[in-house]
Amino acid sequence: MTKVVDRSPLNFYERTYLPALVEGFKVTARHFVRSVKGENTATDLGDGYYPEVPWRVEGGYRGAPYLVRDQEGATKCVSCQLCEFICPPKAIKITPPGPEAGPADRPNAEKMPREFEINMLRCIFCGLCQEVCPEEAIFLQQHYSLSGLSREEMIYNKEKLLKLGGVHAGIQKWKHKLEEAKEQESFPVNVG
Amino acid sequence: MQPGLPHYLAVSALLFSLGLLGVIARRSLLVMYMSLELMLNAANLALVAFSRFNQNLNGQVMVFFIITVAAAEVAVGLALIVALFRKRQTSHVEDLASLKL
Amino acid sequence: MLENLFIDPTFQFVLFSAAKIAVVFGVVMTFVAYAVLVERKVSAFIQDRVGPNRTAPPLALKIPVLGRFLQRCGIFQPMADGLKFILKEDFTPAYVRTIYFWIAPAISVIPAFLTLAVIPFGSTLGKQQMVIADLNVGILYTFGIVSLGVYGIVLAGWASNSKYPFLGGIRSSAQMISYEIAMGMSVVSLFLIVGDLNLSKLIQWQADNGWLVLYQPVAFVIFLVSAFAETNRLPFDLPESETELVGGYHTEYSSMKFALFFLGEYANMIASSAMMVTLFFGGWSLPFLGKPADSLLGGLVHIGIFIAKMIVLMVVFIWVRWMLPRFRYDQLMDLGWRRFIPIALLNIVLTALGVALFNR
Amino acid sequence: MPQLTDLLFYAFAGLTLLFGFLCVANPLSRNPVTSAMFLVLTIISMAGLFVLLHAFFLAAVQILVYAGAVMVLFLFVIMLLDLKEEERRKLNAIAVGLGSVAVLGLAGVLLRALIQAKPVIAAGTQPVEGSTKELGRILFQSYLLPFEILSILLLVAMVGVILLSKKELK
Incomplete structure (x- = not known):
């Protein structure tokens, strides 16, 4: 059941729009005068303005998705292609290594992607790739000003993505898995 | 040659004929209606010319009346055309040949 | 032979008219550019932002303090904007009606400039009257030309062959026709008082008897609000309302063609400000400066007064845009047809009675 | 040497007839919007003729009412009705032919009458100011x-x- 709240009827003076006009003028004039006098946030930016001083991004910001390395500097991605499937605008393109490829450069992985491309022109920064990744290899980071002079330039390849992503030391899935596996070896499990 | 009354009347006559040509040749109600306006305008021109060369302003007053009547006529006519279009989905005179809606 | 030519009144007339047209055109173009800048700055200050403060040619920054200051004020921004409009890709979508798509921006600019032809922007300078064409039916001419302005918008909306521009065009034609009536009726009362359609005589009357806004405040309010509707400015910018119609009639336009619409809007704003100054605020006259100037300096002062008054009204235009929310379409029509037209009619009747009683 | 106003008469008269012709029988486009736009141009050039006849008030009213209101109404209706189909229709050749003959006859009769008519108005009198x-x-x-x-x-x-x-x- 929706509740209808009756508005109090306007009197004649209010229906001429005049009080609203006066009120609007007062508010805008107040802000204008304060801005001109330099007492507003407009001129009180401290160090400077955007291009010189980059905008500070808050924690939950969803910027460009980049690939990350683990604490030993190895590629985390195992080319499972889940992100490629989930990507709504089909911005991700993964080339898996194929049967003849060598082993991966880190334990607990069989293959690394031969090529991993994200078309930043298509990307909508939804974060589904990060959500779906079982290896926690792709993260939306706080990079917000993407620009380039050509379309080709805006298709980021593996090297670029790994370089921009850096080492993600905070979340180390396989380290914990290894510890767990070691604990499993010393059966019975030490519960205490 | 200095243009006098006959020149203006000639322009007016030719304009009137053009309007008539439009009414006869074109089959879209709207264009025919526009051609009618053209004919009215031709009459206006003749009246203004008469008034100028006849030393009285009655012709101009008449044009004033014609313009007003034409505006009213256009409003009603266009409303009729729109109503007709709503019923028949066409404004082509050859499709509007029956007497009943 | 050549000397005869310069004394020939026809030639002099043509020469001075051409000079006046060129000067007015140049001044108005500059005004348009800087009106955009003022609009951006004022909006920024009202919304706690800073506005354009970066653009500057390298040479200007060499000037010690002034260069930085001018840069902060955004003085060079209009030049950068203009350059950008010229250099941008001129894109014509595939499904538009090409000819109309191309001429519509031009049609929307021309009437805005034509209206300026009859406005007396000063008394006299030297021996020349400071008006391009001193018509006997000045105000009727203005209304006629203003009513042509709607074609540019309607054709742009129709030629774009796409839904939002079309809706914008249709809305705009209905809105402009409706408010033209109220606008026309509001000025009738002025001419009842003055008894002449010539704008120069109107100003002279105001110089002698006081500004008409004091005699006809109701007419002024109606004219002001209708001017907002005619120029498609907020709170009546329904033809181009971004939030519902993307950009209205100029959605499909880019580059210089878009710039022409922009130019038309601001030129219209200038024209209607100038019109209001002429009709209601005594044109070039001030209460103590009522005589046509006999010296060069006096003439320049009169032009300065006119421009100052015009700038005040343009700031009102700009300020209102950031002050009021957009009207709904039915509210707009209701205001035009059911409030303004009856009030204007009543105003005419009362004024006529007043003139008949007092002006024997 | 011809006066400027005389030249203007021929210019405006020519434009009026040209635009009028393009309005009713444009060989390139049968679009009603094109007709309407040419009718607007016809009306504006006719306002020019009115000015030459010193009917300033009527010239302004002509533009204000015809070009500013009536034709916008026309345009409004044309756009609202969406007459795409109309452009594809073929003209009825017999009707156009016979119509042209009739119209040419009418124009001929009118012009002939004009040429043969004796001017009633004395040439020297001062024309009236409107x-x-x-x-x-x-x-x-x-x-x-x-x-x-x-x-x-x-x-x-x-x-x-x-x-x-x-x-x-x-």
Whole structure:
């Protein structure tokens, strides 16, 4: 059941729009005068303005998705292609290594992607790739000003993505898995 | 040659004929209606010319009346055309040949 | 032979008219550019932002303090904007009606400039009257030309062959026709008082008897609000309302063609400000400066007064845009047809009675 | 040497006839919008002729009412009705042919009558000036009754249009 709240009827003076006009003028004039006098946030930016001083991004910001390395500097991605499937605008393109490829450069992985491309022109920064990744290899980071002079330039390849992503030391899935596996070896499990 | 009354009347006559040509040749109600306006305008021109060369302003007053009547006529006519279009989905005179809606 | 030519009144007339047209055109173009800048700055200050403060040619920054200051004020921004409009890709979508798509921006600019032809922007300078064409039916001419302005918008909306521009065009034609009536009726009362359609005589009357806004405040309010509707400015910018119609009639336009619409809007704003100054605020006259100037300096002062008054009204235009929310379409029509037209009619009747009683 | 106003007469007359022709029989486009736009141009150049006849008030009213209101209404309706199909129709050749013959005949008769007519107006007299004040005086003194009847006509037209444009005709 929706509740209808009756508005109090306007009197004649209010229906001429005049009080609203006066009120609007007062508010805008107040802000204008304060801005001109330099007492507003407009001129009180401290160090400077955007291009010189980059905008500070808050924690939950969803910027460009980049690939990350683990604490030993190895590629985390195992080319499972889940992100490629989930990507709504089909911005991700993964080339898996194929049967003849060598082993991966880190334990607990069989293959690394031969090529991993994200078309930043298509990307909508939804974060589904990060959500779906079982290896926690792709993260939306706080990079917000993407620009380039050509379309080709805006298709980021593996090297670029790994370089921009850096080492993600905070979340180390396989380290914990290894510890767990070691604990499993010393059966019975030490519960205490 | 200095243009006098006959020149203006000639322009007016030719304009009137053009309007008539439009009414006869074109089959879209709207264009025919526009051609009618053209004919009215031709009459206006003749009246203004008469008034100028006849030393009285009655012709101009008449044009004033014609313009007003034409505006009213256009409003009603266009409303009729729109109503007709709503019923028949066409404004082509050859499709509007029956007497009943 | 050549000397005869310069004394020939026809030639002099043509020469001075051409000079006046060129000067007015140049001044108005500059005004348009800087009106955009003022609009951006004022909006920024009202919304706690800073506005354009970066653009500057390298040479200007060499000037010690002034260069930085001018840069902060955004003085060079209009030049950068203009350059950008010229250099941008001129894109014509595939499904538009090409000819109309191309001429519509031009049609929307021309009437805005034509209206300026009859406005007396000063008394006299030297021996020349400071008006391009001193018509006997000045105000009727203005209304006629203003009513042509709607074609540019309607054709742009129709030629774009796409839904939002079309809706914008249709809305705009209905809105402009409706408010033209109220606008026309509001000025009738002025001419009842003055008894002449010539704008120069109107100003002279105001110089002698006081500004008409004091005699006809109701007419002024109606004219002001209708001017907002005619120029498609907020709170009546329904033809181009971004939030519902993307950009209205100029959605499909880019580059210089878009710039022409922009130019038309601001030129219209200038024209209607100038019109209001002429009709209601005594044109070039001030209460103590009522005589046509006999010296060069006096003439320049009169032009300065006119421009100052015009700038005040343009700031009102700009300020209102950031002050009021957009009207709904039915509210707009209701205001035009059911409030303004009856009030204007009543105003005419009362004024006529007043003139008949007092002006024997 | 011809006067400037004489040249202007020929220019405006030529433009009026050219635009009028393009309005009713444009060889390139049968689009009603094109017709409407050329009619607007015809009206504007006719306003030029009115100015040459010193009927300034009527010239302004011509632009204001015809070009500014009536033709916008036309354009509005054309766009609203969406007459794409109309452009593809073929013209009826017989009708156009016979119509052209009739129109040419009419134009011929009118022009012939003009040429043969004896000028009644003395060439030397001063043509009348169409000042707005004078026009208003005549309108509200000699023609007051027609004026009032006209206002009733406008009222009737307004009521009629509102009735016609209602969704349900009862």
